[in-house]
Amino acid sequence: MPMLWLLLLPLASLLRSATSGGNTSCAQATCGNLTIGYPFSLAGAQPLYCGYPVFDLTCDAGLGRAYLSRTFRDRLFHVVDISYAKNSMVTAIAGDGGCPVPDFNVSASLALFPFKISAANKRLVFFYDCHVPSELRLPRSCGNRTMGTYISGLWNGVDSLQPGVSRNCVSVSVPVRGAMEPPRQHYEQLISDGFLLDLPPPLGDCDGCRRVHGECRLLDRLSFQCFCPDGKLCPSFAQSNSTTHPDRGNFKLKIIGTGIATALLSLIVLSIVCMVHNVRRKRKRSASLDGLTIDGGSPLASPKKEFTLAGSLLTHIFTYEELDEATDRFSDTRVLGSGGFGTVYKGILRDRSVVAVKRLYKNSYKSVEQFENEVDILSRLRHPNLVAFYGCTSSQGSCCRDLLLAYEFVPNGTLADHLHCGGEAPLLAWPTRLSIAVEVAAALAYLHARQVVHRDVKTSNILLDEEFHVKLADFGLSRLFAPDATHVSTAPQGTPGYVDPAYHHRYQLTDKSDVYSFGVVLVELVSSRPAVDMARDGADVNLACMAVRMIQCCEIDRLVDLRLGYGSAASETVKTVDLVAEVAFRCLQPEQDVRPCISEVLDVLREAHQRMMEKADCAARDAELLKESRDDSPDSVMHQWISPATTYNHST
Structure with missing residues (x-):
């Protein structure tokens, strides 16, 4: 099967559109x-396709440091050096100004995936909560703990326990490149010098691409392409590769001919296999056969889709035991919420990272489809307003009946919790609501630019962090479009109250379906009312219908949440609320072609938010100036001239 992948990958690359960002440059960044270049990419300076999706780095210009982006903790590892020739890099644990000793085993940290700790490193061991011999004791304590350290040998070697150190000690280990003696006096320097990481084998001949003045890019499904400066595929790249050794031309022609013949034969075999698989799949859907049951009596058949080449670079594979332990055996006390396909639990991994674990319901064919779909789509995406995907369990093995996915933990609940839980949550101020609207629109614009339609945009899928920044979640119903497709014909799916009526009637899913759902979210932000409420009368059960009617009748004041102070608030608040209601009205139009695209909606909301923030800043400065003028006024000394005969009423 791996050989088949290698044969089919070039053919798939030629058949797929090579446009991903136009002429956006992949020139090396600093x-x-x-110096950062392929297979790495620098967030904000280079598009994601300039390197492997999980090789993206973020830069702190003030410190002049680059950090691994996909980490459980912010700025956990910083990159000291990259050796493109040796396919390796040096990374160090970023200190936080407190105790320099890490509180986790580096080898167990998922933040380094998919990099491999080089066997050339040595193992620096820290231990505590036991007797610490004086010759191993650190000069200062960390976290009220007396700690010791020693070098135990090579990273992949057998650990050697130092004399006087008990096996009952709590310990953490850090890879280091050197062995400065004694380590207890040089441990901070050893950690800051970093350790060596081996990179996965590179995809494509990037050096050959650069020799013809091309740019290396990695498109969807890890297809390497060489682009010329004009933004088109470099024809000279393939020619130069084929004419490097003219004396071997005949031999290479034979290899190419054999490869093409093998590939065509493989395609024929694969087509037959796919046809058989589709027939079996339809039969499996119509009748619960071969392990698929409703009552849970028989095991669920393993998903057919496996994560081979894509999985090795994009998706971390957890063991079932890891996530089972992290969620305390899926304890009811760890439940964060439940949805149509499963339950989400709070999990604490062995390196103390906090994650959210989605456990899809057993024995559901739809769960298998959602699992595969969510892994496939989320592995491609990276955006600050999308929930980060950390990995999943394998779809094979004895524990495959439980399909588990791990995401970043977002602690502040959902937008629905804050809008519809009455007095249980503090009222979200209008500037915060407007900021949330901007960030949700930014996340959708990012998805639509990559031909992804979310299909289940709703307030319960919008997570909020401690500072009320948005993390859009739940991609189980999302669909990936072909670059030239205008719609996907599929049965309507989604949540009542948010489903696009045109999609419901015509069975045609487009990016405008997300725009409609986002319009409902905007109305919820303005009104604090749920999308569907059976306590409302008639057509007003559906919030979208009620909002369209009220806006048409110029009754926005009846729609807006009175607690936002719409009637008595500053004129800028009234203007922005009216503007958001107008945008929502456009998004909720029954015909898809009449609705604006999400990028247009984003521009309008950003402008409104920026104007409101500028007005708020001006008001704050005016208040400060007024305070200063009062402090400097002669009135401030009048108290010492008050007549002693003056009387005061102390009753208040």
């Missing part, structure tokens, strides 16, 4: 003294 961060401090570090």
